């Protein structure tokens with residue numbers, strides 16, 4: 001039987017050299033691998049071989065069969081036109097890197113501020129960016145033609161009969177909250193605001209604020225100060241200190257501007273804090289009773305405090321970004337760092 005196998009093997013080698021057309025390949029398959037082919041014949045013969053030879057013969061026949069199948073499959077594969085690109089894909093190739101997006105630095109800082117105030121019970125409220133005069137100014141104690149309106153260079157929008165404006169602060173949202181809710185009120189309003197200023201490294205025609213409002217019975221200036229100290233420590237670290245300087249806002253009385261100790265130089269003095277050791281971060285004060293009354297809150301029962309800060313300013317101090325324009329230029333080299 002070995003002889004027969006060797007003989008067929010030689011025949012196979014000779015045939016393999018000449019197979020080129022698909023017709024020849026098919027004849028090749030029928031001759032050797034078909035149901036009446038030579039391999040089948042050999043396997044049949046194997047059954048009647050003497051037991052002691054079976055193993056050796058079996059190995060040879062099997063090797064021949066594998067050789068034939070490999071040859072046939074390879075030929076067949078190379079004949080087949082590639083039907084579509086998915087069949088041409090190399091599935092073992094490693095994947096390409098996916099460019100992940102990242103959060104905008106202002107979103108990161110905004111979310112952090114929200115988180116800090118959420119912990120002490122402040123809920124987020126939002127309102128429209130196009131505001132009427134009442135919510136942006138009048139309800140906040142800015143009478144018409146009052147010079148304080150000049151503090152906030154306003155973009156006015158002519159909307160037919162009613163003159164509207166792009167909100168200059170998110171205090172407008174707090175008026176809406178006061179109108180629609182009964183104290184106790186504890187809310188923060190993050191959002192974009194607009195002011196008609198020439199764009200430079202230090203000013204922009206839009207920026208972002210978080211303003212806070214707390215109204216209840218017996219809310220005091222001490223509560224305000226303690227809340228802001230808690231905030232400063234949460235954002236700038238345990239060692240942060242604050243100081244309050246008297247200031248003026250139409251809607252708060254008394255009013256103050258708040259400085260935080262310079263975390264960049266540890267209050268030793270640097271060019272960011274202009275060698276004072278302090279950085280201005282927000283405005284605040286006790287809500288003027290006239291503001292409570294305009295929104296329907298009884299000022300003989302309730303008092304409250306309010307504060308407002310620019311998110312850009314906090315982000316500038318956290319990330320040492322000295323040009324405000326970077327936040328809105330969508331330069332990937334800048335954005336990818338966060």
Ligand code: PHE
Pocket residue numbers: 168169170171211249252255283284285306307308309
């Ligand atoms: N609304 C003020 C501003 O935009 C900030 C502020 C809010 C000041 C609340 C005092 C109290 O400048």
